[in-house]
Amino acid sequence: MNPRCARCSKTVYPVEKLNCLDKTWHKGCFNCEVCQLKLTMKTYKGYNKLPYCNTHYPTTKFTAVADTPENLRLKGQTDNQSQVKYQSGFKENLKQFHSVANEPEMERARMVQKQASGTAYTASHRAEAAAVDEQRSQPSYQPQHQQHHQQPQPVVPMPSQAPVPAAAAPPPVAKSNVKRWRALYDYSAADEDEAGFNEGDFILNVDVIDEGWISGTVERTGQSGMMPRNYFEEV
Numbered sequence: 001m002n003p004r005c006a007r008c009s010k011t012v013y014p015v016e017k018l019n020c021l022d023k024t025w026h027k028g029c030f031n032c033e034v035c036q037l038k039l040t041m042k043t044y045k046g047y048n049k050l051p052y053c054n055t056h057y058p059t060t061k062f063t064a065v066a067d068t069p070e071n072l073r074l075k076g077q078t079d080n081q082s083q084v085k086y087q088s089g090f091k092e093n094l095k096q097f098h099s100v101a102n103e104p105e106m107e108r109a110r111m112v113q114k115q116a117s118g119t120a121y122t123a124s125h126r127a128e129a130a131a132v133d134e135q136r137s138q139p140s141y142q143p144q145h146q147q148h149h150q151q152p153q154p155v156v157p158m159p160s161q162a163p164v165p166a167a168a169a170p171p172p173v174a175k176s177n178v179k180r181w182r183a184l185y186d187y188s189a190a191d192e193d194e195a196g197f198n199e200g201d202f203i204l205n206v207d208v209i210d211e212g213w214i215s216g217t218v219e220r221t222g223q224s225g226m227m228p229r230n231y232f233e234e235v
Contacts, residue, residue: 002014003024004024005024005025005026005029006023006024006025006029007025007026007029007030007031008026008029010026012024012025012026016028018030018041020041020044020046020051021046021049021050021051022049023049030044030051031051032044032051032052032053032056033050033051033052033056034052034053034056035053035055035056037053039051039053045057112209112213112226113193115209115215116193116209116215116225116226119207119209119215119226120215120224122205122207123205123207123215123216123217123224126205127205180202180203180204180206180219180234180235181202181203181206181214181216181232181233181234181235182200182201182202182203182232182233182235183197183198183199183200183201183202183203183231183232184199184231184232184233185199185231186198186199187227187228187231189225191226193225193226194225194226194227195216195217195218195221195223195224195225195226195227196218196223197218197220197221197227197231198220201218201219201220201221202218202219202220202235203216203217203218203219203227203232204216204217204219205217205224206234208229209226211229212228212229212230213226213227213228213229214226214227214228214229214232215227
């Protein structure tokens with residue numbers, strides 16, 4: 001059975017049959033949709049399964065579409081990935097932060113560090129003062145400025161008087177007012193500002209920091225630092 005023409009809807013016989021654009025046409029009906037120019041298989045251009053000439057072929061035009069939520073999300077994600085946008089946003093966020101007072105834990109650590117520093121300075125100052133006192137207690141001690149400027153003058157006895165013997169210098173007085181604490185247990189230092197000790201060790205230059213800690217120098221090792229107070233007894 002012969003098909004019908006797509007243009008005139010009449011029967012198409014094999015002699016005048018033309019198959020194109022998935023349709024059957026008469027050779028005389030295969031014309032442009034606009035100007036009715038007769039077309040061939042080499043001169044037509046199809047659009048929506050209809051033939052057009054080169055002049056009247058529909059051109060594709062883009063239509064402006066409002067931004068959809070998905071497009072806005074993708075645009076925002078692209079902006080966030082930009083380094084310039086990130087830097088400007090980061091600086092703006094920094095302006096929103098405010099200074100916060102020190103936490104109790106930070107204050108406690110700072111006070112412990114300050115007390116440890118003061119304890120070390122006090123221990124060294126006491127050692128220097130003890131060395132100066134011991135040097136001054138010797139009979140032959142003289143200040144350095146007097147040793148350089150004073151010359152020894154010989155004592156010449158008077159003709160009518162016998163020489164008076166010099167009075168003997170008093171013996172140096174030993175000082176035993178240094179605090180000594182004795183360790184009851186062994187302890188290993190857990191931090192850099194702590195000192196370890198063994199049971200029975202004596203601690204010198206004891207300075208009480210608070211209810212739980214003291215500072216001093218281990219007599220056996222000479223190591224100074226902080227130590228737990230409940231590990232000692234005062235002797």
